[in-house]
Amino acid sequence: MSDLKKNNPLCLALEEQEWLLADGATGTQLFNMGLSSGDAPELWNETNRDKISKLYSDSINAGCDLFLTNSFGSNRSRLKLHDAGSRAFLISKIAAELANEASQKNTGNIIVAGSMGPTGEIMHPIGPLSHEIAVEIFHEQAEGLKEGGVDVLWFETISSKEELKAAVEAAELANMPWCGTMSFDTAGRTMMGLTSPQMTDLITGMDKNLIAFGANCGVGASDLIRTILGFENTQNSYPIIAKGNAGIPKYINGHIHYNGTPELMADYACLARDAGARIIGGCCGTTPEHLIKMREALENRPKGGKPNLETIVKSLGEFSSKFDGTEENTVTARKTKRSRLKEI
Secondary structure (H helix, E strand, C coil): CCHHHHCCHHHHHHHHCCCEECCCCCHHHHHHCCCCCCCCHHHHHHHCHHHHHHHHHHHHHCCCCEEECCCCCCCHHHHHHHCCHHHHHHHHHHHHHHHHHHHHCCCCCCEEEEEECCCCCCECCCCCECHHHHHHHHHHHHHHHHHHCCCEEEEEEECCHHHHHHHHHHHHHHCCCEEEEECCCECCECCCCCCHHHHHHHHCCCCCCEEEEEEEECCCHHHHHHHHHHHHCCCCCCCEEEEECCCCEEEECCEEEECECHHHHHHHHHHHHHHCEEEEEECCCCCHHHHHHHHHHHHHCCCCCCCCHHHHHHHHCCCCCCCCCCCCCCCCCCCCCCCCECCC
């Protein structure tokens, strides 16, 4: 174990606990607080600090062991679209400072993870963004989060191996431990074609300061559990992260709504645990109400055996695609109605 990981709060928590509850959606909560479509949530770190503090405290009060900072898009590339590219370091730092303030008000040991999403640009060899520039972009953001006091960097919703490699190099430059999740939203693959076994092969040989990895966002809870099984079936020795969306998105009256109930997400949390995940949270559409039910279920339901595809379909609904990207695991279960889903 590297020196950075020996006394890291996340590593210590994973040594002591079978599972950790991570937070839910950032965007969903901020839209509920008044964020307008097209606005940069990260700018609220400067202009609406009280609401960002509430975002963090809501996750803590829901029972989370870990929550992410409001910094998903606080990199120079994304912020330049809002004439704020030059403030990437500062906005990232404020996100972390507010998170630490919220964490320190709690008597428990709440882990603060510095969220780092993709740059929003396509990297070489397909697109114009070079590896060197991508590393600079991520490194600036990482240094801001580090100065603000995060415990770990958390790369999320990454789709290409090139961008993940740049983010990991930035973490090395910042001398920070990290976690990484990719989004498997295209018939069991990332948008750039990676399967869960391919991600395992890629990420486990990258850097000694990796703490955990897995999947976030994607299509729905069913698909994400199938992806977790793909990680578990490889020669992986790192803790697995599961952060799935709360059901399926629907566009209603000008807004995106996710139709997964708190009860469905409680089932998802236990299936994620049984599938091998040790850090379990939600992504888009997941509110504190979902998180409360997820924690209750994880604490009170006994651990079961590894779920098969039929069990996943029966509990969470059908997969969005027949295959999981490896073209080996097909759905054999009878089609079932999403009886446990409803509009929220």
